[in-house]
Amino acid sequence: MKNIAGLMKQASQMQAKMAEMQERLLEVEVEGSAGAGMVVVRLNGKGEMKGVRVDPKLADPAEMEMLQDLLMAAHADAKKKSEAKAAEEMQALTGGLQLPPGFKLPF
Numbered sequence: 001m002k003n004i005a006g007l008m009k010q011a012s013q014m015q016a017k018m019a020e021m022q023e024r025l026l027e028v029e030v031e032g033s034a035g036a037g038m039v040v041v042r043l044n045g046k047g048e049m050k051g052v053r054v055d056p057k058l059a060d061p062a063e064m065e066m067l068q069d070l071l072m073a074a075h076a077d078a079k080k081k082s083e084a085k086a087a088e089e090m091q092a093l094t095g096g097l098q099l100p101p102g103f104k105l106p107f
Contacts, residue, residue: 014093021089022046028085032078039070043078045085 025045033040038055052074058067 017093021093025086025089028082030078030081030085032074032076032081034070034073034077035066039067039074041071041074041078043075043082045082045089047079047082049075 028045029042029050030045031040031042035055035058038058040053041049042051042053044050052071054067054071058070
């Protein structure tokens with residue numbers, strides 16, 4: 001029975017640490033850029049978009065397709081950085097324990 005109580009205590013501590021990590025990820029901001037910095041997208045650590053900056057030179061209606069492509073590329077860049085930061089936080093939380101692919105915390 002002591003093992004179960006210890007396991008429950010560890011699970012509770014892990015849950016508290018997960019909640020802390022999720023709060024920290026909301027405060028983290030990453031930027032992704034495209035077109036040599038002409039388009040910049042800012043995301044928080046959970047991948048939610050917080051802002052977009054577009055060089056005024058791209059406001060030409062004839063260049064709208066390129067602007068749309070650059071926005072997509074900048075978002076993808078920021079999303080990749082956001083996911084890397086979240087993975088880094090998770091590694092710190094789990095003490096380097098590798099979780100199986102597709103295994104997400106919290107459960």
